[in-house]
Amino acid sequence: MTIQQIQLVKDSWALVRTIEPEIVANAFYNKLFTDHPSVRAMFPSDMKEQYRKLMTMLNVVIVNLHRLDSLAVDIAQLARRHKEYGAQPAHFTAVGAALLWTLESGLGASWTEPVKEAWVTCYTIISNAMIEAMQEEPQLV
Numbered sequence: 001m002t003i004q005q006i007q008l009v010k011d012s013w014a015l016v017r018t019i020e021p022e023i024v025a026n027a028f029y030n031k032l033f034t035d036h037p038s039v040r041a042m043f044p045s046d047m048k049e050q051y052r053k054l055m056t057m058l059n060v061v062i063v064n065l066h067r068l069d070s071l072a073v074d075i076a077q078l079a080r081r082h083k084e085y086g087a088q089p090a091h092f093t094a095v096g097a098a099l100l101w102t103l104e105s106g107l108g109a110s111w112t113e114p115v116k117e118a119w120v121t122c123y124t125i126i127s128n129a130m131i132e133a134m135q136e137e138p139q140l141v
C-alpha cells in the first residue's frame with residue numbers, strides 16, 4: 001500500500017467509527033449472511049461477542065497499517081483459527097464484498113474511487129496473508 005492509501009483507509013475508518021460500532025458490524029454480517037446464507041451456520045447463534053471481536057480486530061489492523069509486518073504472527077494465528085472455523089479461500093471473497101458494501105453504505109459521498117482502491121488493496125493483502133498461512137503445514141515446534 002502507498003502512504004496515501006494507508007492514510008485514506010485510516011481517515012475513512014475514522015469516519016466509520018463515528019457510527020455506533022454495533023450498527024456497522026450488524027450491517028456487515030447481515031450483508032454477508034443474506035448474500036451467502038450457508039456461511040451463517042459457521043458463526044455462533046449469538047453474535048454479540050463476534051461484533052466486538054470483528055471491530056477490535058479491524059481497529060488493530062488499521063492502527064498498524066504502516067507496519068503490517070509487525071502483525072504477521074497475529075495474522076498467521078488468526079488464519080490458523082479460521083481453518084478450524086472451516087473458513088476456505090473462497091469465503092474471503094464473500095467477506096471482502098460484504099466489508100466493501102458496509103464501508104460504502106457507511107461512508108456515502110466519502111466512498112470515492114481512491115478510498116475504494118485503498119480498501120481493496122488493504123483487504124487483499126490481509127486476506128492473502130491469511131489464506132497463505134491457512135495453507136501452510138501446521139508447525140511442529
Ligand code: HEM
Nearest residue numbers: 039042043044053054057081085087088091092095126127
Ligand atoms: C481478513 C479477513 C478476516 C478477518 C480480519 C477476520 C477476523 C476475525 C476475528 C477477529 C474473529 C474472532 C475470533 C478469533 O480471533 O479467532 C473471527 C472469527 C470468525 N471468523 Fe473471521 N475474519 C476474516 C475472514 C473470515 C472468513 C473469510 C470467514 C469465513 C466465512 C470467517 C469466519 C469466521 C468464523 C466462523 C469465526 C468464529 C466465530 C465463533 O465461533 O466465535 N472469517 N474472525
